Amino acid sequence: MSPRPEYRTYHFAGHDEHVLCFGAGSSRQILIIPPLFDEMNRCRRMLVQTMRGLAERGVGSLLLDLPGCNESPAELEGHSLGTWRDAVTAAATQLGATHIAALRGGALIDNGATDLPHWRLAPAKGSSLLKTIIRTRIAGDKEAGKATSEAGLMEAAKTAPIELAGNLLGPVMVAELASIEPADPAILTVRSLGQDITGSTLWLRTEPQDNPAMSAAIAADLDQWSASCGG
Amino acid sequence: MPFVHDSVETTIRELLIDVLGVAPATVAAMTDDTPLFGALPELDSMAVAGLLTEMEDRLDIMIDDDDIDGELFESFGSLVAFAKAKVRE
Numbered sequence: 001m002s003p004r005p006e007y008r009t010y011h012f013a014g015h016d017e018h019v020l021c022f023g024a025g026s027s028r029q030i031l032i033i034p035p036l037f038d039e040m041n042r043c044r045r046m047l048v049q050t051m052r053g054l055a056e057r058g059v060g061s062l063l064l065d066l067p068g069c070n071e072s073p074a075e076l077e078g079h080s081l082g083t084w085r086d087a088v089t090a091a092a093t094q095l096g097a098t099h100i101a102a103l104r105g106g107a108l109i110d111n112g113a114t115d116l117p118h119w120r121l122a123p124a125k126g127s128s129l130l131k132t133i134i135r136t137r138i139a140g141d142k143e144a145g146k147a148t149s150e151a152g153l154m155e156a157a158k159t160a161p162i163e164l165a166g167n168l169l170g171p172v173m174v175a176e177l178a179s180i181e182p183a184d185p186a187i188l189t190v191r192s193l194g195q196d197i198t199g200s201t202l203w204l205r206t207e208p209q210d211n212p213a214m215s216a217a218i219a220a221d222l223d224q225w226s227a228s229c230g231g
Numbered sequence: 232m233p234f235v236h237d238s239v240e241t242t243i244r245e246l247l248i249d250v251l252g253v254a255p256a257t258v259a260a261m262t263d264d265t266p267l268f269g270a271l272p273e274l275d276s277m278a279v280a281g282l283l284t285e286m287e288d289r290l291d292i293m294i295d296d297d298d299i300d301g302e303l304f305e306s307f308g309s310l311v312a313f314a315k316a317k318v319r320e
Binding site: 132136138142150204206 | 273276287
């Protein structure tokens, strides 16, 4: 029988945020930090299949909603990479995470819980993520007959939230994205797609897809890695 | 390290597979004259945003959005020529 999901919450900044869980009774509990913005939606199915694969191997996993995303009652414009990092740390403590796994932009906010072992897949620079959603906004405006420039958007973002690819981002979030690169925690394993994990760059696809073989490969790697370092 | 031109073309082929999800066999069969924008359903204006950023990262180039016009994605050849010119800069 396929492993069943459970739903838990963690408390952060006055709200209960949703967490999808598999394998609650396991001693190893891997907190998964998804990619950010559109990339999160494109990878959701692949990640949940990875979690099922982990549960079948006897490894628990937790996939959190970042404040302002998915089912979150919080307003996205009030959040930033800094508050998301604090939210991840709060979730890790409250849910009893033993390991942290981050994909893409998740690696920008995974380094608050410094004592836990970290695993990253294809970590992304904040500036690349920002540039893509700015281009998406400009392309959308162009189709609507409006001429928008990157410089104009960045100037507007200094004082008020701006809408980028469906996300209302506040000034702190935009400024952090423009400047931040993943910071290395003490215990870190970095995997790259193609070399370590066979799969496809689902986070870049405009149409969400899944990849069962990739989910299985990530689950196998996370199982082996998490068994080798604590938990 | 500068890219040799053949590797630029290889990178563009990989991008079309990775970013757009175009079938590898379709991409392998592309020549300079193969039309892209309007002919490839996977390539819409939203997909272009991701494609440009990934091109910058993989080829280590900067693309000024003012450089981008409709002709850039007209054919496989025009896209490769643009990338090669950027790598040479």
